[in-house]
Amino acid sequence: MSADESQRGALSIGEYLISTRSFEEYRAMFGLTDDDLAGRLLDCPGGGSSFTATAAARGIDAVAVDPVYATLPERLSDRLDHELARGTRWAEANADRYVWDFYGDVAGHARVQADSGRLFTRDLARHPGRYVAAALPSLPFPGDAVDLVLSSHLLFTYADRLDADFHLAAVQEMLRVGRREVRIHPLVDQAGRPLPGLVDRLVAALTRSGVHAAIEPVDYEFQRGATSMLRIRRPQ
Numbered sequence: 001m002s003a004d005e006s007q008r009g010a011l012s013i014g015e016y017l018i019s020t021r022s023f024e025e026y027r028a029m030f031g032l033t034d035d036d037l038a039g040r041l042l043d044c045p046g047g048g049s050s051f052t053a054t055a056a057a058r059g060i061d062a063v064a065v066d067p068v069y070a071t072l073p074e075r076l077s078d079r080l081d082h083e084l085a086r087g088t089r090w091a092e093a094n095a096d097r098y099v100w101d102f103y104g105d106v107a108g109h110a111r112v113q114a115d116s117g118r119l120f121t122r123d124l125a126r127h128p129g130r131y132v133a134a135a136l137p138s139l140p141f142p143g144d145a146v147d148l149v150l151s152s153h154l155l156f157t158y159a160d161r162l163d164a165d166f167h168l169a170a171v172q173e174m175l176r177v178g179r180r181e182v183r184i185h186p187l188v189d190q191a192g193r194p195l196p197g198l199v200d201r202l203v204a205a206l207t208r209s210g211v212h213a214a215i216e217p218v219d220y221e222f223q224r225g226a227t228s229m230l231r232i233r234r235p236q
Contacts, residue, residue: 039147
């Protein structure tokens, strides 16, 4: 590992996109069944997703963690609006990099994100205890605090800034907190490039530690080629 690579172990809040994905997107990209939703769930990092808000409204026990939750709510709302506009401009200019079946088109995707963001900000104001300000690879939860950890668009997505050691430490921390399993999506970087070397290295390291880690297909594709998740299960 080079000196530059050894420093790729953290992201500042300004370095990543705060997305506002919906509950339905989570169900699709993580292949979630009703049985999966029966336990306590952790969205890590949650960003501006409405997954936790919708889950709670449906009687599901869920909590989200993200360093951005330390931001004042009004500033966070403004940033989400900015991120949505920036993301929509990017999607329009790079529409061929994505598969639009789930949303219909760019405008449909923007509507889903905007609706989800509004739901998130309302729930954050009403139920701030569901949203914990913290960041991987150190979470302020006891061991076995939740049943299932869902992690989207951080690991692998920012592989240019988060090295292999960070990926392993982050997964080990999520496994400490999650008594049942961890699911990660997507397995490509921001540009949609596959990362077989990084994925294989992580799977091998987890397997050596006695953890079951496998790539499984999901019935969801937004970034072209991103049709799988990494499913990591602790030994029983």
